[in-house]
Amino acid sequence: MGIQEVPAAKMKKRRTLLWSEAxxxxxxxxxxxxxxxxxxxxxxxxxxYISFTRWEIVTPSxxxxxAQYVKLFNDDRFWLSLYNTSYYVFVGVPxxxxxxxxxxxxxxxxxxxxHLFRTAYYVPSLTPVVANSILWVWIFHPEWGLANAxxxxxxxxxxxxxxxxxxxxxxxxxxxxxSIGGQMVxxxxxxxxxxxxxxxxxxxxxxxxWSRFWRVTLPLLTPALFFNLxxxxxxxxxxxxxxxxxxxxGPNYSTLFYLLYLFRAxxxxxxxxxxxxxxxxxxxxxxxxxxxxxxxxDRWVFYEGDVRR
Amino acid sequence: MLSANSRTAKELIFAGxxxxxxxxxxxxxxxxxxxxxxTSLKTGGxxxxxxxxxxxxxxxxxxxxxxxxxxxxxxxxxNTIRIVIFATIGAMLTASLAAFAFARxxxxxxxxxxxxxxxxxxxxxxxxLIPTFIVFRTLGWIDTFLPLIVPLWFGGGAFNIFLFRQFFxxxxxxxxxxxxxxxxxxLRIYWGVILPLSxxxxxxxxxxxxxxxxxxxxxxLIYLQSxxxxxxxxxxxxxxxxxxxxxxxxxxxxxxxxxxxxVLFFFAQRYFVSGIQMSGLAGR
Numbered sequence: 001m002g003i004q005e006v007p008a009a010k011m012k013k014r015r016t017l018l019w020s021e022a023x024x025x026x027x028x029x030x031x032x033x034x035x036x037x038x039x040x041x042x043x044x045x046x047x048x049y050i051s052f053t054r055w056e057i058v059t060p061s062x063x064x065x066x067a068q069y070v071k072l073f074n075d076d077r078f079w080l081s082l083y084n085t086s087y088y089v090f091v092g093v094p095x096x097x098x099x100x101x102x103x104x105x106x107x108x109x110x111x112x113x114x115h116l117f118r119t120a121y122y123v124p125s126l127t128p129v130v131a132n133s134i135l136w137v138w139i140f141h142p143e144w145g146l147a148n149a150x151x152x153x154x155x156x157x158x159x160x161x162x163x164x165x166x167x168x169x170x171x172x173x174x175x176x177x178x179s180i181g182g183q184m185v186x187x188x189x190x191x192x193x194x195x196x197x198x199x200x201x202x203x204x205x206x207x208x209x210w211s212r213f214w215r216v217t218l219p220l221l222t223p224a225l226f227f228n229l230x231x232x233x234x235x236x237x238x239x240x241x242x243x244x245x246x247x248x249x250g251p252n253y254s255t256l257f258y259l260l261y262l263f264r265a266x267x268x269x270x271x272x273x274x275x276x277x278x279x280x281x282x283x284x285x286x287x288x289x290x291x292x293x294x295x296x297x298d299r300w301v302f303y304e305g306d307v308r309r
Numbered sequence: 310m311l312s313a314n315s316r317t318a319k320e321l322i323f324a325g326x327x328x329x330x331x332x333x334x335x336x337x338x339x340x341x342x343x344x345x346x347x348t349s350l351k352t353g354g355x356x357x358x359x360x361x362x363x364x365x366x367x368x369x370x371x372x373x374x375x376x377x378x379x380x381x382x383x384x385x386x387x388n389t390i391r392i393v394i395f396a397t398i399g400a401m402l403t404a405s406l407a408a409f410a411f412a413r414x415x416x417x418x419x420x421x422x423x424x425x426x427x428x429x430x431x432x433x434x435x436x437x438l439i440p441t442f443i444v445f446r447t448l449g450w451i452d453t454f455l456p457l458i459v460p461l462w463f464g465g466g467a468f469n470i471f472l473f474r475q476f477f478x479x480x481x482x483x484x485x486x487x488x489x490x491x492x493x494x495x496l497r498i499y500w501g502v503i504l505p506l507s508x509x510x511x512x513x514x515x516x517x518x519x520x521x522x523x524x525x526x527x528x529x530l531i532y533l534q535s536x537x538x539x540x541x542x543x544x545x546x547x548x549x550x551x552x553x554x555x556x557x558x559x560x561x562x563x564x565x566x567x568x569x570x571x572v573l574f575f576f577a578q579r580y581f582v583s584g585i586q587m588s589g590l591a592g593r
Contacts, residue, residue: 020495021414021415021416022414022417024410024414024494024495024496025410025414025415028407028409028410028414028495028499031407031462032404032426032463032465032470034463034464035403035462035463036425036464039441039463043438043439043444046443047436047437047440050440057446103334106330106331106334107331111324111327114331117335119578120338121335123338123342123574128523128524128545128570130566131567134560134563135344136341138344138348138559138560139344141556143359144356144359144361144556146341146361149359152359153360178341185582231431234431234433238433238435240526240527241527245546259435266438266442267531275439279436279438280436282433283432290431
């Protein structure tokens with residue numbers, strides 16, 4: 001159809017249609033809008049306000065300005081919990097992602113019965129974190145556990161995995177490798193999305209396995225890697241259940257993670273102002289890292305359709 | 310050039326090598342589950358052997374009924390199921406409504422609002438926790454299921470909106486236009502045209518809601534206090550507090566918590582995979 005004059009009546013009809021469409025659009029997202037205000041934006045502002053007060057729930061809240069933040073930055077335990085959490089994030093997440101990538105590459109091979117291996121690698125990530133934690137306390141048991149049985153079988157001394165302050169965090173990271181399955185499936189979907197033509201073209205150009213991996217697979221997988229990295233880092237900053245159940249923050253506070261310390265401040269000591277200040281500091285940290293990753297992503301994340309300069 | 314014969318031989322060796330590597334890796338990942346199951350069927354004395362015995366002798370099946378007698382797992386099970394049902398209905402309704410608007414209706418600031426939805430996925434939930442807790446406490450909802458259900462009736466979770474929208478975008482817009490010409494309202498199109506075509510994504514979200522509620526520990530820990538309101542996750546933690554040296558019973562209880570998820574997985578495998586794969590699309 002070419003350019004035609006639209007009769008006035010038709011024009012009016014279209015405008016009302018659009019208006020009713022917009023009205024319905026807003027009506028349909030209304031539950032979410034309310035939810036956003038009541039359960040996200042409102043509480044965020046409220047927790048910012050609470051972080052400037054002293055409030056033990058039973059006593060009335062008192063405005064103290066930045067005193068909670070000053071106290072926080074002078075609190076050795078706070079810095080320790082931040083260190084423990086950073087250790088878990090920056091040692092655990094890259095290793096976890098690396099193993100998930102290896103697993104995804106392995107189960108992407110064109111072999112008969114490969115789906116059985118996919119299932120086998122995925123299933124452990126289904127175990128609920130509470131059951132998982134209890135199982136791994138038993139696996140890490142210094143006298144009767146599976147981990148030390150294995151070490152002794154290959155002729156090494158058993159370790160005090162969860163009782164040694166130097167080993168407790170690495171032990172929790174080792175345990176997290178058991179559930180690489182979730183990330184593996186996302187990366188596998190990314191691998192499946194790479195067009196075969198690209199591999200064929202690379203093969204015609206005489207590219208070997210290694211250069212196909214570096215020039216085709218990895219660049220086209222970067223969006224999936226980026227997404228996994230962001231979500232995993234945000235999640236790892238909020239690690240809680242393992243430490244709460246397995247080590248209770250010990251030994252010697254070596255697994256006192258940020259969220260565990262915050263939980264104790266809020267729900268065991270009822271220091272709502274202090275805990276809110278902690279929550280906002282974590283929020284700023286996570287926000288900074290996420291923003292930083294988005295900024296750096298230009299350098300290494302390759303989106304199809306991007307023009308390479 | 311290689312002859313046809315030596316080429317197949319080479320491929321066979323190649324495949325054989327990878328089968329060995331893949332199987333070794335599968336074995337390492339399977340060992341903790343085998344260990345769990347084996348311990349759950351041992352006598353108390355047999356759990357304390359080094360090197361451990363893999364096959365229980367005798368098989369103590371009664372560990373399971375004993376674990377269930379020790380704490381009220383059947384109550385925790387039904388509590389969890391009730392939370393799942395009511396939370397999931399709310400999430401499905403309100404998330405699909407919002408996703409329908411974002412995918413198929415045009416209104417000012419639609420893209421901006423959708424970016425706001427997506428950005429809440431990345432928000433660490435801890436920053437809203439304390440005021441939300443205080444609101445529920447003021448309402449007298451502590452130690453009820455309401456804090457675990459009601460928020461899902463308000464948008465159903467940003468991630469579910471994303472999943473629904475992703476799916477709705479694949480349905481041809483002509484269907485809406487045809488219905489509109491027949492005089493159908495937007496609500497009618499949503500309920501009568503789009504939702505009946507969306508069974509796969511509804512199933513995916515139901516499966517994920519089940520897993521989420523089954524596994525969730527932090528929120529029930531904060532909101533549910535008396536044991537008769539506990540969910541499976543909290544109940545299992547309570548079990549550990551009571552029987553912390555009886556590893557066979559503890560492993561039986563843990564198996565009881567893991568088994569329903571494995572059963573669900575084997576019946577609804579494709580919904581698991583599609584849900585996870587769609588979540589990966591958020592990276593694009």
